[in-house]
Amino acid sequence: MICPKCELEYVDGVTVCPDCNTDLVTKEEFEGNLLHPKDWVVVYSCDNAVEADMLKSNLKGADIEAIILNQSDSSFPAVGDLRGVKVLVKDTDAQDALAIINDINSRS
Ligand SMILES: [Zn+2]
Known part of the structure; x- marks a missing residue:
């Protein structure tokens, strides 16, 4: 909750x-209803929900709260104009999250 x-x-x-x-x-x-979308930043964007989900799990493992937004949701807030699935984290976690994402991508 x-x-x-x-x-x-x-x-x-x-x-x-x-x-x-x-x-x-x-x-x-x-x-689907972020009241303060400005507090969240997009750290990753892709067109694959499974990939986004995996990333979210990795971030959660590092104690970073992440949410996934899918542009197909009617309540999708206007956060940039990137297509597809986005992974968002709190502004304050963005640097750590990006480091983790880079690490994951460099290994694959
Ligand atoms: Zn409260």
């Missing part, structure tokens, strides 16, 4: 944000 206001993730079972008392939403709801 995620607080749409703080954009923080909470464990299942928590339904209200302890910080701001906002009702939490599911991850699926949140991903």
Whole structure:
């Protein structure tokens, strides 16, 4: 569950944000409805959802929260004009995320 206001993730079972008392939403709801798209940056873009998913897992392993946006979603926010599937991370995690992505790509 995620607080749409703080954009923080909470464990299942928590339904209200302890910080701001906002009702939490599911991850699926949140991903299509970023309230602060400026806080997120696109670190990777491809046309393969499986590849994006794999990258997300790698980032999660490094404690970086990543979300995947698919342009086919009707609620897709206007983040640049790249096509296909995008992997986004928080602005503050962008440098670390890019380092991980470069590392992965240089190995493959
Ligand atoms: Zn909150």
